[in-house]
Amino acid sequence: MKTIVLYSTRTGNTKKVAEAIAEALPAGTPCLSVKEAPADIDRCDCVFLGFWVDRGTADKDSQDMLKKLKNKHVAIFATLGADPKSEHAAKSLDNGAAFLPKGVHVAGTFICQGAVDPKLIEMMYKQFPAGHPHGKSPERDALHAEAAKHPDAADLENAKAFAADVMKKLAAE
Ligand SMILES: Cc1cc2nc3c(=O)[nH]c(=O)nc-3n(C[C@H](O)[C@H](O)[C@H](O)COP(=O)(O)O)c2cc1C
Structure with missing residues (x-):
């Protein structure tokens, strides 16, 4: 094959x-x-x-x-x-x-x-307010920290x- x-x-x-x-x-x-x-x-x-x-x-x-x-x-x-x-x-x-x-x-x-490009994370945190699904929050930080290991x-x-x-x-x- x-x-x-x-x-x-x-x-x-x-x-x-x-x-x-x-x-x-x-x-x-x-x-x-x-x-x-x-x-x-x-x-x-x-x-x-x-x-x-x-x-x-x-x-x-x-x-x-x-x-x-x-x-x-x-x-x-x-x-x-x-x-x-x-x-x-x-x-x-x-x-x-x-x-x-x-x-x-x-x-x-x-x-x-x-892992998500740290530049993208920074951009999203700047662009979206806290409370927005893509904005900075403890949950979002945890997701990115987990992704960074993969x-x-x-x-x-x-x-x-x-x-x-x-x-x-x-x-x-
Ligand atoms: C412009 C852009 C859009 C993305 N969109 C999503 C998305 O919709 N959902 C998601 O879970 N990850 C998203 N990601 C994260 C990437 O899919 C993830 O980090 C991927 O592993 C990158 O693969 P690569 O290193 O092969 O480029 C996005 C990343 C970038 C840069």
């Missing part, structure tokens, strides 16, 4: 997850930025596509890539600042997957937390297990 890992990243979190996923795939599986996607991407049986969550959906570069994928199977992974078990996380994955052309099989999804070793192990599980399921088809 010809497989490739593609990712988009701004601050490196999604790249770390992409590299862990590639480690769990057959040796030699390419792991590239979406901007370096090969011209013959259509020949891959399965694409692992990773995005960073940008305002509740896939970042723009990933959107552009997702729209072009005509492969039989696409497994989607992502990183975000919020709780990966939240409805926002599930919705963000769904919103990203919705950019795929009709008929493309989503072979699996994975999401984990990723992706951690456990996230990377979970990402590898996700990749191995997708491959096992596809091999059994």
Whole structure:
């Protein structure tokens, strides 16, 4: 099965997850930025596509890539600042997957937390008043402090297990 890992990243979190996923795939599986996607991407049986969550959906570069994928199977992974078990996380994955052309099989999804750029946090705290969901509060500080620890070793192990599980399921088809 010809497989490739593609990712988009701004601050490196999604790249770390992409590299862990590639480690769990057959040796030699390419792991590239979406901007370096090969011209013959259509020949891959399965694409692992990773995005960073940008305002509740896939970042723009990933959107552009997702729209072009005509492969039989696409497994989607992502990183975000919020709780990966939240409805926002599930919705963000769904919103990203919705950019795929009709008929493309989503072979699996994975999401984990990723440190939020401190410059963005500062900007949000300046822009939004206290009490606003994005404004400074003890809860918001705690969320960012937790996100700052991710992706951690456990996230990377979970990402590898996700990749191995997708491959096992596809091999059994
Ligand atoms: C412009 C911008 C928008 C973001 N929007 C969201 C969001 O809607 N929800 C969320 O949980 N995290 C959001 N984040 C946080 C990132 O998704 C998170 O930090 C991610 O791990 C960054 O990945 P990267 O290091 O691969 O760029 C946003 C970050 C930026 C810079």
